[in-house]
Amino acid sequence: MKHGLLAAAISVVVLTVGWLGNRGDVAERADDVHYHAAFLVVTDDGVADFSAPAFMHLKPCTEDAHAELTPEEEQRERIHLHDGNGTVAHVHREGVRWSELFTTLQYVFPGPPYLYRDGAAVAESTFTPVQIDDRVLIVATTNDPTPELVAEWTAQVPTIEDIRAAESVSEGCGS
Numbered sequence: 001m002k003h004g005l006l007a008a009a010i011s012v013v014v015l016t017v018g019w020l021g022n023r024g025d026v027a028e029r030a031d032d033v034h035y036h037a038a039f040l041v042v043t044d045d046g047v048a049d050f051s052a053p054a055f056m057h058l059k060p061c062t063e064d065a066h067a068e069l070t071p072e073e074e075q076r077e078r079i080h081l082h083d084g085n086g087t088v089a090h091v092h093r094e095g096v097r098w099s100e101l102f103t104t105l106q107y108v109f110p111g112p113p114y115l116y117r118d119g120a121a122v123a124e125s126t127f128t129p130v131q132i133d134d135r136v137l138i139v140a141t142t143n144d145p146t147p148e149l150v151a152e153w154t155a156q157v158p159t160i161e162d163i164r165a166a167e168s169v170s171e172g173c174g175s
């Protein structure tokens, strides 16, 4: 009985140490986070174009997890664009929100943006976390869009196939 308790105590210690060890791994391997999501921004000027070189993340994603990054570099690492593709975002950290993409791009919406997922408005708008293979429409027009317009623009958001295609051509971050 006594041995049983000792064994139980040891296994608790082992499990706790293992858990702490894993937590460390997760923190150090933040660069392993890498997924993609599609977006389309519409303003009074029409569909916003983010394909210009100025919007692209040109250097490869950080390979050294211990590299010292400035706050700006860290923000850019979290979510960015590659390969001249202005509609598929690359996410490299946990818990990234859509709003952060536009921080990275230094893009200011002309008015309050409304974010739609699958044609339905999301209460958090751009503060909603970016999901794996997310496909969102962001509308910042003077007048509220009609359901017909939302449906029309939603149909223009890149598809899952488009996301897969963007991944396959990406040289910027080894995807």
Ligand SMILES: [Zn+2]
Pocket: 034, 035, 036, 090, 091, 167, 170, 173, 175
């Ligand atoms: Zn990528």
Ligand SMILES: [Zn+2]
Pocket: 057, 061, 080, 082, 090, 092, 172, 173
């Ligand atoms: Zn990247």
